[in-house]
Amino acid sequence: MPPEFSVRVGQALDNERLRRNIRRTMDGLVAKRRQAFPDTHELTVLRRRGKLIRGQALANLPDLLLELEANCERNGIQVHWAETAAEGNALVLDLLRRQGARRVIKGKSMVSEEMGLNHYLEAQGIQAVETDLGEFILQLAGERPSHIIAPAIHKDRGEIAALFAAHFPEYPHTEDIEGLTAIARRIMREHFGQAVAGLSGVNFAIAESGTLCLVENEGNGRLCTTAPDIHIAVCGIEKVIARLDQLPPLLTLLTRSATGQPITTYVNLISGPRREGERDGPREVHLVLLDNGRSRIHRDQQLRATLRCIRCGACMNHCPVYSRLGGHAYGTVYPGPIGSVLEPQLQGLDRQGELAEASSLCGACGEVCPVRIPLPGLLRRLRAEGVGDGPDAGVPGQGSRRKVLHRLIWSLWRQAHAHPPLYWLMTRLATRLRRLLPIGLGPWARTRTPPVIAPRSLHELARAEGFAHE
Amino acid sequence: MPHSARVYFFGTCLIDLIFPQAGLAAMRLLRREGLEVIFPQGQTCCGQPAYNSGYDAAARAVARQQLATFPEDYPILVPSASCAGMMKVQYPKLFAGTADEERALHLAARVHELTDYLARVLDWRRPDLGPPLKVVLHHSCSARREMGVSGAAADLLARLANLEVVEPDHTHECCGFGGTFAVKQPEISAAMAADKAAAILATGARVLVGQDCGCLLNLGGTLAYGLTAKGLTASPRTPDPQAPVVKHIAELLWERTHAP
Numbered sequence: 001m002p003p004e005f006s007v008r009v010g011q012a013l014d015n016e017r018l019r020r021n022i023r024r025t026m027d028g029l030v031a032k033r034r035q036a037f038p039d040t041h042e043l044t045v046l047r048r049r050g051k052l053i054r055g056q057a058l059a060n061l062p063d064l065l066l067e068l069e070a071n072c073e074r075n076g077i078q079v080h081w082a083e084t085a086a087e088g089n090a091l092v093l094d095l096l097r098r099q100g101a102r103r104v105i106k107g108k109s110m111v112s113e114e115m116g117l118n119h120y121l122e123a124q125g126i127q128a129v130e131t132d133l134g135e136f137i138l139q140l141a142g143e144r145p146s147h148i149i150a151p152a153i154h155k156d157r158g159e160i161a162a163l164f165a166a167h168f169p170e171y172p173h174t175e176d177i178e179g180l181t182a183i184a185r186r187i188m189r190e191h192f193g194q195a196v197a198g199l200s201g202v203n204f205a206i207a208e209s210g211t212l213c214l215v216e217n218e219g220n221g222r223l224c225t226t227a228p229d230i231h232i233a234v235c236g237i238e239k240v241i242a243r244l245d246q247l248p249p250l251l252t253l254l255t256r257s258a259t260g261q262p263i264t265t266y267v268n269l270i271s272g273p274r275r276e277g278e279r280d281g282p283r284e285v286h287l288v289l290l291d292n293g294r295s296r297i298h299r300d301q302q303l304r305a306t307l308r309c310i311r312c313g314a315c316m317n318h319c320p321v322y323s324r325l326g327g328h329a330y331g332t333v334y335p336g337p338i339g340s341v342l343e344p345q346l347q348g349l350d351r352q353g354e355l356a357e358a359s360s361l362c363g364a365c366g367e368v369c370p371v372r373i374p375l376p377g378l379l380r381r382l383r384a385e386g387v388g389d390g391p392d393a394g395v396p397g398q399g400s401r402r403k404v405l406h407r408l409i410w411s412l413w414r415q416a417h418a419h420p421p422l423y424w425l426m427t428r429l430a431t432r433l434r435r436l437l438p439i440g441l442g443p444w445a446r447t448r449t450p451p452v453i454a455p456r457s458l459h460e461l462a463r464a465e466g467f468a469h470e
Numbered sequence: 471m472p473h474s475a476r477v478y479f480f481g482t483c484l485i486d487l488i489f490p491q492a493g494l495a496a497m498r499l500l501r502r503e504g505l506e507v508i509f510p511q512g513q514t515c516c517g518q519p520a521y522n523s524g525y526d527a528a529a530r531a532v533a534r535q536q537l538a539t540f541p542e543d544y545p546i547l548v549p550s551a552s553c554a555g556m557m558k559v560q561y562p563k564l565f566a567g568t569a570d571e572e573r574a575l576h577l578a579a580r581v582h583e584l585t586d587y588l589a590r591v592l593d594w595r596r597p598d599l600g601p602p603l604k605v606v607l608h609h610s611c612s613a614r615r616e617m618g619v620s621g622a623a624a625d626l627l628a629r630l631a632n633l634e635v636v637e638p639d640h641t642h643e644c645c646g647f648g649g650t651f652a653v654k655q656p657e658i659s660a661a662m663a664a665d666k667a668a669a670i671l672a673t674g675a676r677v678l679v680g681q682d683c684g685c686l687l688n689l690g691g692t693l694a695y696g697l698t699a700k701g702l703t704a705s706p707r708t709p710d711p712q713a714p715v716v717k718h719i720a721e722l723l724w725e726r727t728h729a730p
């Protein structure tokens with residue numbers, strides 16, 4: 001069993017190198033985003049549009065998915081539906097087996113992480129090769145991504161150099177970024193040349209045209225989707241948008257929020273396999289649409305906002321909790337604020353409900369989210385569902401975080417604060433017995449000098465100074 | 471801007487028991503501007519601690535008591551952006567679809583955070599009677615985001631001629647208080663507080679001022695304790711003799727403009 005959340009938190013906070021790496025990169029990404037949106041009015045307008053486009057798509061989700069399926073099929077993209085991660089894995093395996101593939105080259109895909117695809121394929125004797133540089137590094141290290149767009153952000157150059165030296169002793173040792181990238185490129189190029197199968201994620205699936213949009217900076221995504229005979233795209237069902245003309249505003253929001261880039265180096269629009277007379281491109285393109293709990297989230301009007309996410313990572317970059325822990329401490333595929341909102345809904349509050357508590361509700365995430373997901377509000381909603389006080393949307397594990405002691409404390413608190421005479425009595429006692437109260441105990445006082453209760457409450461002082469009471 | 475002659479004052483539970491001097495200073499400031507300040511004795515807590523913990527029913531019961539306590543059509547001034555945000559932004563959500571919705575909306579519409587009311591409605595200006603002083607201003611997240619009033623505190627301080635006002639590095643970042651968060655996730659909270667405290671110390675200011683006593687409780691307690699090893703800028707667990715004194719902005723404004 002993996003260690004408890006609090007244990008992982010302690011380990012992350014104690015790891016100074018990790019904290020330095022994360023903090024430095026997060027500060028960098030925050031600064032880049034700020035520079036990318038110099039005009040706050042433009043940003044306001046764009047965010048409103050982004051929210052609207054994604055919100056409309058979700059409002060019409062069933063219809064749009066059918067439209068997407070029909071138009072993809074017309075383009076020659078074969079569409080498959082997977083209700084669970086296990087179904088998705090089996091579908092991918094089947095496609096690879098039919099192709100006789102022993103290996104699949106992969107572009108970056110968080111949905112494939114969510115499915116646990118690499119692990120599953122390895123167990124079936126098929127090697128999954130990550131070709132995104134960050135993912136490639138993590139595959140060498142045997143680690144999971146710690147950030148959704150910059151997966152190896154927790155590692156510094158020295159660590160990466162050591163990893164390369166251990167795995168590729170035939171190359172000269174270097175700590176130089178260019179040098180390391182050159183080594184990775186040489187190794188990957190061999191894979192690209194031989195691969196019969198490629199797999200990628202999808203950033204947006206456009207219903208009206210049956211187009212899959214994929215953004216990236218390294219060109220590996222384009223190779224994965226064009227060089228092999230078969231390209232399999234895995235995609236959450238929420239990624240669909242209605243029209244092609246809605247793509248530019250979303251793209252600019254995505255890339256500027258994520259890395260501060262006006263646009264990524266590569267924007268791939270995939271609209272089908274190789275056509276008659278064409279000289280390159282895959283012979284088959286498959287789209288695997290994964291539900292895995294999304295339609296359940298979709299049923300609740302408030303929680304549905306979770307699905308607007310365009311996976312830019314800005315919420316984690318700006319999160320004071322994420323920027324101190326990094327992604328691994330969360331113990332989930334999706335870390336940071338969006339992870340703390342999504343994972344308890346996907347995996348259940350009984351398993352991941354504590355993540356909803358891992359926030360001071362400072363609001364930084366909601367402030368930067370390009371599609372204006374009210375992340376703090378959703379965290380709070382999940383806390384309520386966890387203790388069984390929410391409006392009930394069938395979030396799995398609902399009520400599982402209810403504790404007898406906590407209920408008792410809150411009910412005493414409620415009695416004291418809903419009935420002024422009781423409140424006066426309590427505050428009178430507290431101010432008179434202030435030196436006797438065990439206020440210096442508990443986790444608060446482990447790192448802070450405990451507060452001192454005043455000798456007279458404001459209620460008393462206000463009266464003494466002659467302020468009217470009604 | 472015309473303003474009501476009578477105002478309600480909602481002191482907040484934290485100020486009531488721990489920082490009553492801040493509440494009193496705020497009420498004196500308002501009274502000196504010619505307002506009749508009403509402090510209803512039936513007030514208790516805005517309900518936020520339970521609300522943020524997901525105990526909606528308890529939050530509603532306590533919030534309902536405040537709805538009953540501030541019935542007249544007067545502005546309700548709150549010396550905390552966090553509690554003001556609860557009443558102004560969250561009450562309408564908490565009571566949506568209930569019998570109390572209308573009362574909640576009526577109350578929410580009248581809530582003002584103190585510094586915002588002083589700076590924008592009263593256009594508060596008084597000669598600075600204090601000696602030259604360097605203060606570091608901490609903005610609460612509620613002031614900055616939920617209420618969007620963090621400019622007001624800076625404006626008020628800028629109107630005092632002898633103050634030098636600075637902000638800490640990473641000023642936009644949360645201090646790690648977050649109400650029950652500080653108790654439920656004590657390590658993360660402590661790490662955030664330690665970084666913020668280190669940034670505040672680095673300014674060399676003698677006074678730390680803010681408009682939310684939650685943050686001040688957290689930062690004052692951390693500064694007095696000394697930074698822990700979990701703060702990235704590790705230092706021994708001894709309080710820094712240079713650590714600033716912590717004050718609510720109302721106290722500072724009153725002290726510096728009030729001739730005894």
Ligand code: SF4
Nearest residue numbers: 309310312313315369
């Ligand atoms: S929740 Fe918003 S900010 Fe976070 S990754 Fe998704 S779109 Fe980006």
